Amino acid sequence: MEFSVEELAQQVDGRVEGDPTRRVGGLASVTSAGPADLTYVVGARYARLLNDSRAGAVLVPDGLDIEPNGATLIRVASPELAFSRLLEVFHPPRRREPGIHPTAVLGRDVEIGDGVSIGPYAVIEDRVRIGAGSSIGAHAYIGPGVQLGENVRADPACSVFEGAVIGDRVRLHPGARVSSDGFGYTAGPDGPVKIQQIGRCVLEDDVEVGSNSTIDRGSLGDTVVGRGTKIDNLVHIGHNCKIGRNCFLVAQVGIAGSTVIGDGARLGGQVGIAGHLDIGAGASLGAKSGVMSNIPEGQTWSGSPARPHREWLRASSAFYKLPELLRRLDALERAAENSDGEGN
Amino acid sequence: MEFSVEELAQQVDGRVEGDPTRRVGGLASVTSAGPADLTYVVGARYARLLNDSRAGAVLVPDGLDIEPNGATLIRVASPELAFSRLLEVFHPPRRREPGIHPTAVLGRDVEIGDGVSIGPYAVIEDRVRIGAGSSIGAHAYIGPGVQLGENVRADPACSVFEGAVIGDRVRLHPGARVSSDGFGYTAGPDGPVKIQQIGRCVLEDDVEVGSNSTIDRGSLGDTVVGRGTKIDNLVHIGHNCKIGRNCFLVAQVGIAGSTVIGDGARLGGQVGIAGHLDIGAGASLGAKSGVMSNIPEGQTWSGSPARPHREWLRASSAFYKLPELLRRLDALERAAENSDGEGN
């Protein structure tokens, strides 16, 4: 596959500076790109890397002052977004051919939209509805009564259980478990007794759930993940949580039951959040934070127990001065005792 | 499905206060319940919510002074336990029909009890024994020689490997890996050499293992999880651990090899415990604790490295005063220097 810079610029509404007939055969990072590759830079900091780059074509931000170093430039509003679009030109997402593999097991009253693909050994239980254009991977399991929207992609070995309602263009990565039972028990006479979990698990449009992540269904009500929210690998979301729209949950985040997270929140890797809390819209949590209190809108918190990021930064920096601080305190005490002694 | 309050009270050995003929068609939380719903309150703190509730019937604790707000009350010892029982009345746990799906692959010398259900594409290796009433989900894998008790429920896509001995009424959630190889290596001439893992993995009766959790088999001896212990999602238990009875391990807990945990211990989310430690019976570990020492019976510890909870609380609270503390120390030192100067 090969294109002229001109043709690629048209795909991303870009403006060419330099030779528009130059041929581009691939995409690469600025450090590894060769003369037939197109790359991108997002700002002045990365623009310097162009000096050592052999890239033939470069997506650059509209306003940025830049030295082309022999490359043809394509000016765009967001080079990263444009590069992302060209990735789909050069590497069209592989789609399984529509059709139901003969080994797939389908229950009764299953409704399947146009252009759906169901892979080998997938198991689709009774009363499932699968929207048009969706793709169900090998060994995937879709439980009784589950509803999947249009253009959903359920990867191999993922499971979606009863109570799940999945929006359009949702992507479930391999091994994701959606709408599994929550961790609900009560004390019985002979030990803990399981509380039957009967709520729903709603993933709105454009949600992505990473590999081997787990999202429990509601106990009585709903667990909800809002439109556009992206969940990384090995994340756990407890029952009855409500996650807002366009949030990012980085790998190994854990959220205990019934916590509410506002739109656009960003949770760093391995963050843990206790149950029944409110995390405000646009809040940002540093990696490994342990959150045990509500967090106001738009604030950045870190640490465990988490506190406003600056407070945590200052305290963390002081933490490693503690041994010295103890020595200084000892010295002051000795001095005070001596001066007391002198005073007597 | 609809019942009178009278009928429901009989199911839970409760005493009716108010109209016993009132009809109940569903179960709901106190805030979302409507006039045809039954809900429950566990204590005085939640009883206030009844003022704004439209619930038709309410399970309440025997002794609690309560304003019914138009609802019929059912007095019971434990409203949560009673509610849990009624959940099974209104939502009987779905059971797969007994029988072996024609696509299941069974090895030689497999023994299968009465009323067992084996789902599509399950793979059962040689010499497996499955007790009466057990249910094996779609795509589950049961390794050679594994023994499963009665009324076990192995969910879709879980795996149980050689060396596993599983008690009665054990529940394995989707993607759980039981009796997998532990992380044992020794230094060889050309790099690490794997130490063959040959021990067992014993899950006693009524154990529950969450989605995508992993429990390694013993290296030489046994890994054991005691009766009634409940394990949440994405938990890791290393080889040779002995976990007591009726413990709770919340999501993303990790326990290194050979650690022993007493009966009734409670481990909060993302707790990590080093290897070869003893955690006393009834100990409670705060979420995200990092445990590097033995913990006495019945104590609550938190923090990383973990310490008695109150000690940790006080130190954590002082931690965020560290920058101020440093300023105060600076001021004292300056004052001391000045007074020294004055003294000279």
Next chain:
Amino acid sequence: MEFSVEELAQQVDGRVEGDPTRRVGGLASVTSAGPADLTYVVGARYARLLNDSRAGAVLVPDGLDIEPNGATLIRVASPELAFSRLLEVFHPPRRREPGIHPTAVLGRDVEIGDGVSIGPYAVIEDRVRIGAGSSIGAHAYIGPGVQLGENVRADPACSVFEGAVIGDRVRLHPGARVSSDGFGYTAGPDGPVKIQQIGRCVLEDDVEVGSNSTIDRGSLGDTVVGRGTKIDNLVHIGHNCKIGRNCFLVAQVGIAGSTVIGDGARLGGQVGIAGHLDIGAGASLGAKSGVMSNIPEGQTWSGSPARPHREWLRASSAFYKLPELLRRLDALERAAENSDGEGN
């Protein structure tokens, strides 16, 4: 299976002290071994346990002064390595018979080496290459174009996706997800837009990937795990990471994208490492560390944010003295005020 001590000594190049004709029927730990068992001790600390051991034969280090307590000794350079070899004598690793199970689904242009075993319901996509002696477990999924070396063992329910290049003798434990999509998004006009991931995921020879662990493919370039590196359960490795040779990543470690880790590094359980960092060769990270800066070669760091281990130890110990430290500071301030008052 039974052997004389003499025969076993020959297997491990050992030297017998005591009765070489003694019969050994099994292997056990020093505390559980009986008269017909062989055990091992690695040093003086464990040698004392021999006093209470009933073991019939013991592997001991060449130089160690030891009281045999009636047992026959076998002197070797590394008792643990020798024991590991004898484990394979007494418990030969179970190998599935070579052959392709009739239920396995194979794509077009698949190349399969000699002696390969493919289990029930495995799915092998187009253009896969599987080296001689490899074994693919039940329900495993091998994506389009994936290359597997010789004597690879892919356990049940693992998945290997497009872009993966897997070396010889690699072991993938159940539920491992290799070469899955990384967590890459850019801001679009209506919310986050996924950046297509097209890089490779290279696992060199002798790598081991634990149960339910996830390793993302590179975004444009490669994710690489070096020869001999061992990865425990529930570990996450982000896109574009380069992990060196002979590293150990203990359970629940998480590494964000593009981080580089040198040869022989050891990462304790639940360690988290931020993206785009350099961890030096031979570095060692304490369990639960949160790494936010580069780490020099050969150093041991701990804590969150991580710092050199000794610094962290001293600061952690001082941390729990903070409340007392605050009281002492208060006392000094009061004393200073009083002496000021006296001075006036």
